[in-house]
Amino acid sequence: MTRALSRKLAILWVLYFVQGLPFGFQATALPVYLRSAGMSLTGIGLATALSIPWMLKIFWAPLVDRYGSEAFGRRRSWIVPLQFALAASTALAAFVNPEGRLNLLLLLVLIMNLCAATMDIAVDGLAVDLLGERELGMGNIAQVVGYKIGMLTGGGLLVWASGRIGWEGLFVVMTLLISASMVFSLSYEERRHTAATAARVRNHPSVRAVVKLLRRWVSVPGAGWLLVFIATYKLGENMADTMFKPFLVDAGFAREQIGLWVGTWGMLFSIAGSVAGGYLASRTDLLRAVGITAVLRAFPVAGEWWLSMVNPTEAKVVVVTSAEHFFGGALTTAMFAFMMSRVDRRIAATNFTLLAAIEVWGKQPAAWVSGIVTDATSYPFIFGLAFALSVAYLALLVPLGRMRRAERDPRSG
Numbered sequence: 001m002t003r004a005l006s007r008k009l010a011i012l013w014v015l016y017f018v019q020g021l022p023f024g025f026q027a028t029a030l031p032v033y034l035r036s037a038g039m040s041l042t043g044i045g046l047a048t049a050l051s052i053p054w055m056l057k058i059f060w061a062p063l064v065d066r067y068g069s070e071a072f073g074r075r076r077s078w079i080v081p082l083q084f085a086l087a088a089s090t091a092l093a094a095f096v097n098p099e100g101r102l103n104l105l106l107l108l109v110l111i112m113n114l115c116a117a118t119m120d121i122a123v124d125g126l127a128v129d130l131l132g133e134r135e136l137g138m139g140n141i142a143q144v145v146g147y148k149i150g151m152l153t154g155g156g157l158l159v160w161a162s163g164r165i166g167w168e169g170l171f172v173v174m175t176l177l178i179s180a181s182m183v184f185s186l187s188y189e190e191r192r193h194t195a196a197t198a199a200r201v202r203n204h205p206s207v208r209a210v211v212k213l214l215r216r217w218v219s220v221p222g223a224g225w226l227l228v229f230i231a232t233y234k235l236g237e238n239m240a241d242t243m244f245k246p247f248l249v250d251a252g253f254a255r256e257q258i259g260l261w262v263g264t265w266g267m268l269f270s271i272a273g274s275v276a277g278g279y280l281a282s283r284t285d286l287l288r289a290v291g292i293t294a295v296l297r298a299f300p301v302a303g304e305w306w307l308s309m310v311n312p313t314e315a316k317v318v319v320v321t322s323a324e325h326f327f328g329g330a331l332t333t334a335m336f337a338f339m340m341s342r343v344d345r346r347i348a349a350t351n352f353t354l355l356a357a358i359e360v361w362g363k364q365p366a367a368w369v370s371g372i373v374t375d376a377t378s379y380p381f382i383f384g385l386a387f388a389l390s391v392a393y394l395a396l397l398v399p400l401g402r403m404r405r406a407e408r409d410p411r412s413g
Helices: 003-036 041-059 061-066 076-093 102-130 133-187 195-200 207-218 223-232 235-250 255-283 286-307 314-341 345-376 379-408
Strands: none
Touching: 003 041, 003 076, 003 102, 003 133, 003 235, 003 255, 041 061, 041 102, 041 235, 041 345, 061 102, 061 207, 061 345, 076 102, 076 133, 102 133, 102 345, 133 255, 133 314, 207 223, 207 345, 223 345, 223 379, 235 255, 235 286, 235 314, 235 345, 235 379, 255 286, 255 314, 286 314, 286 379, 314 345, 345 379
C-alpha cells in the first residue's frame, strides 16, 4: 500500500467513524433502553424513524455538490461545520435525563442523524474524489469499518462504560471524539489530494445541472434493476435485526449482556466481515462479490429464526449473532464498493447519495413495520419472513448479471 493511499484511507476512516457514533447509539443502545423502560415493540419499531434524514438527504445533496470553497476544500467546507454541529448536539444530550425527558432526547438523536447524514453526503463525495477504480475495495473497507467501529463505540463500548461513567459521561466522551476528528479534518489538505478530480470538475455544476445529470443517469437502460437491487439487499436482515434485541430482552437476558454480545462482539465480527468483503471486492468482480456474500448472509438470518423456536442459550446467541454480523458486514462492504463503481464522478456526492438513500428507503420501512408485525404474530414469524426475503433477493442477481455482461459486450444484450 502506498503512502498516498494510506493517507486517503486514514481520512476516510476517521470521517466515517464519526458518523457511526450517534447511529450506533440509536441502532444498538436505544432499543434496549426503550424496551427496558417498557415501550411496546410497535413503539421501538417506529422509533427507527429517527434515522429519516438518511432517507431524505438526496433532496439536499445537490447543494453539497454545488457549493463549497475550493480554497478551504470543496468537501471540507461542509464536513467541518457539520462535525461542530454534531459535537454540539451530543454535548447537549449529556444534560438530558432519558427517564424524565425522553422526547427531548429523541429530538437530539434526530438532530444527530441530520448532521451525520448531511456530512455523509460530503464524505461520500470526497471518497469518490480520492479513490481510483482499483482502490474502491480498500476504500470501502475504510468506509464500512470506520463507520462500524464508530457504531461499536457509540452503541457498545460507551453503553457498557456508562455503568461507571454514567449517562452524561457517555455523551461527553462521544463529544470529545467528534471534536478530535474535527482537528484531524482541519489538518488535512483536501486540494492537494483531489487535484486530479478538481481538474475534471473545476467549475462546480449548478444545482439544475446536477439534477439533469442525475436524471440522465437514472434513465440509462438497466438503472431500474440496479436501484431495486440496492433497495432490497438489506430488507430481510434489517427486519430481523430490529426485533432481535427486543427478542433477547424478552428471553430474559440482561441489558449489559445484550450490549456485549450484539453491540460489542457482534460489531467486532461485523468489522472482520467488512474487511473480508472489501478484500473479496478487490480480488474479484464487484457484482460477483455481492452475490457470494448475499448467499452466505442468508444462513445466519435462518439462525435467528431457529433461535426464536428453541431455548436461546448464551452460546447459541453468540454464535448466531457473530455469524450474522460477519456475513452482513461482508455484504455491506461489497455492495458499497459496487455502488461507488456505478456513479457519475461529475456529481459524485449526489449520485452516491441517491444510491445510499435508495438503500435506506428500501430497508427502513421493514424496520418500522417489524414491531407491528411481531406484536400481531410472533418472533418466529418475523424471523422466518426475514429469512424468506433474504433468499428471494438472490433472484435479482440474474438481471444484474445480464446488465453487466451487456455493458462489457454490447452484442451480448
